[in-house]
Amino acid sequence: MKNLVSMKDLSVEQIMAILKQAQLFQEGASSQLEQNYTMANMFFEPSTRTKMSFEMAERKLNLNVLPFEAGFSSTLKGETLYDTVKVLESIGIDALVIRHEQNNYFESLIGKVKPAIINGGDGTGNHPTQSLLDIYTIWQEFGTLENIVISIVGDIGHSRVARSNADALTRLGAKVHFVCPPKWQGEFEANNDFDEVIDASDVIMMLRVQHERHDGVSTFSKAEYHNAFGLTEEREKRMKDNAIIMHPGPFNRDVEIASELIECDRSRIFKQMENGVYIRMAIIEMILKGRE
Structure with a gap:
């Protein structure tokens, strides 16, 4: 799995593998990532649960987390999402979590940029x-x-x-x-x-x-x-x-x-929020290990 933008990207076997890895993380297992990765979370819509649990997951995996604030980015000057992602690619970002108000925003990115793309929610489309x-x-x-x-x-x-x-x-x-x-x-x-x-x-x-x-x-x-x-x-x-x-x-x-x-x-409800950290740890590790 190189990216995750839709549940249709995942087979039943992959879904179950993510659940089982999340359970291991919840039981105290350590990350098996062998490289030092850097991620950024690009949220163009408001978020508390998704954004913060991704950041917690990244920190629990001992990743470098580069801050990104949509309200202070060059997208306000007219820069496209693709060009912004290419900037982050150029400075060494390995993976991106993106939430965007546009349905299927990821179609402009998949296969065209090097960082892994994890969909944090697109419009009314996928989560x-x-x-x-x-x-x-x-x-x-x-x-x-x-x-x-x-x-x-x-x-x-x-x-x-x-x-x-x-x-x-x-x-x-x-x-x-x-x-x-x-x-x-x-x-x-x-x-x-x-x-x-x-x-x-x-x-x-x-x-x-x-x-x-x-x-x-x-x-x-x-x-x-x-x-x-x-x-x-x-x-x-x-x-x-x-x-x-x-x-x-x-x-x-x-x-x-x-x-x-x-x-x-x-x-x-709050158990779901707790579980979000471990699920997102499992997703990130699976994607990054697939690139090692």
Whole structure:
């Protein structure tokens, strides 16, 4: 694996290898990288979880991390993403994590630049590292993905998380259902009634309402959305005894999920964030070792 821009880049065998390596890192294993590598994290959209967990992963792998601030870069002067990456290539960067508002931004880079490209999220397209940490969290919980019923609920049409998970979870044998308002389902087949899926789900994965992608048009009030498509305390009581709650974050309290449920016993939301560090360590090591 030379780059990771989409879950479609990974076979089932590669996904499982990443999960197992993440588990080893979580158990205290050391990095097996033999060279001294330098990385940079290029985030052109706001991020807390992805950006900071990548930086933590890089530091745990004893990599050199070169700071990059999009708001102070020459992209503000009109420099293209390709030219910026070529600059970083010229000064010796080995790998880049890139988040960009443009879907498929990586098409201008793959095969044309030397640094490895890891997609930290592209527009409404892909978010492979989030998908992998989600898969790892479910695998930790149930020991398998086979026949696990996963309901992904919320702003489906605008969600790169939904797109990445739809492909990967299905290939791993999970049964994936989507729930959202009709106007937000995009290309997905979706159920428009949350209450129909609660009782049968092993995993309820809530998604953030992406107000910034709705062009300022509000379809629901916060209360209306919470009542119709939010994980309320009443809905949580109907979940299976061993079912878990997930959310990629950031979460809007009392919109897609009741504030009281964010840290309840079922919640794996902060566990997902913890797991993100180990998954990203595994991804980085796999990519860099493939270049040794």
